[in-house]
Amino acid sequence: MSLIAFPRNQHRKFIALILSLSLALTGVSAAPARADEDVAKFIAGMALLGILGAAINDARHDNQHGHVVPPPQHPPHHPRPHPPTVHPRPLPPHVARYDLPAQCVRYFPRYSKSHTLVGQTCLQRHYRFESSLPQACRVTFWNGQVHRSGYKPSCLQNRGYRIVRK
Secondary structure, eight states: OOOOOHOOOOOOHHHHHHHHHHHHHHHHHSSOOOOOHHHHHHHHHHHHHHHHHHHHHHHHHHHOOOOOOOOOOOOOOSOOOOOOOOOOOOOOOHHHHTEEEEGEEOOOOOTSOOOEEEEEEHHHHEEEEEEEEGGEEEEEEEEEESSEEEHHHHHHTTOOOOEEOO
């Protein structure tokens, strides 16, 4: 059980630091000999540090890119197997009821020149659950001849409905 927990990269840096310090202190604490031997030890120590640094760098490089396993080779006499064809299943009714037909979204100039509505008459023709739409999203406006009704798309979307092309 270790007393200090290091993340993976810091642990390697810590080991490299301890190794380099121990090598440096070993050279300093040795009894002075001749100058030729000191220079040789210094060069050998620097070479060892270079080798350790290169090994640590290679280990980091290997860990960052991971090991790539080549795809299996199929023998020439066996054709490559085809994946099974996947067909999307229809949505269950309790989910599909939140999909409103996009064809019912249109501009009503008498309501607004810049905002769209989901037309109530279109919904009655193309959407089974029109009567269960939230009344808070319903808007009634005068088109010049009769009162028309529609639903604000942003209000419906805030309540979980989606506008989809069917």
